Amino acid sequence: MLSRHLLLLLTLLAVSLLASAQFQFFEQMFGHGQQQQQQQRPSGASQWAAHADAVPCSQYLCPTSLLCVPNPTECPCPSVEDVKCLVPDAQVKGGATVLCVRGINGCADVEKLARKK
Numbered sequence: 150m151l152s153r154h155l156l157l158l159l160t161l162l163a164v165s166l167l168a169s170a171q172f173q174f175f176e177q178m179f180g181h182g183q184q185q186q187q188q189q190r191p192s193g194a195s196q197w198a199a200h201a202d203a204v205p206c207s208q209y210l211c212p213t214s215l216l217c218v219p220n221p222t223e224c225p226c227p228s229v230e231d232v233k234c235l236v237p238d239a240q241v242k243g244g245a246t247v248l249c250v251r252g253i254n255g256c257a258d259v260e261k262l263a264r265k266k
Contacts, residue, residue: 152264174199200215201215204217205217209221209223209224211223211224211225212224213227214227215252221247222245222247224247226249228249228251230251231249231250231251232249232250232251232255232256233238233247233248233249233258234247234248234249234250234255234256235247235262236248236260236263237263
């Protein structure tokens with residue numbers, strides 16, 4: 150009777166150790182491994198900064214295209230379907246705000262809104 154209880158206790162102990170080892174294996178493979186991989190991947194901002202640092206530019210570096218231009222109004226629109234519209238700045242002589250728009254009217258709607266006060 151005692152040997153039967155001892156055998157049962159040893160079997161339960163072995164099964165629980167085996168299950169524990171198996172869960173640790175899966176946690177190591179799928180749990181912590183993903184966290185380590187995520188920590189090693191650079192974020193979008195740091196990737197952009199690394200690319201921006203690699204581009205030689207002494208003027209203005211466009212944020213979406215990484216083109217080096219004399220001033221921000223020279224930057225291209227992010228998408229080829231966009232049309233670049235310059236809205237003159239009333240307070241800064243020669244200054245302008247750049248808007249990228251889409252649609253059949255192009256800059257006409259932007260110009261109409263800019264004229265309204």
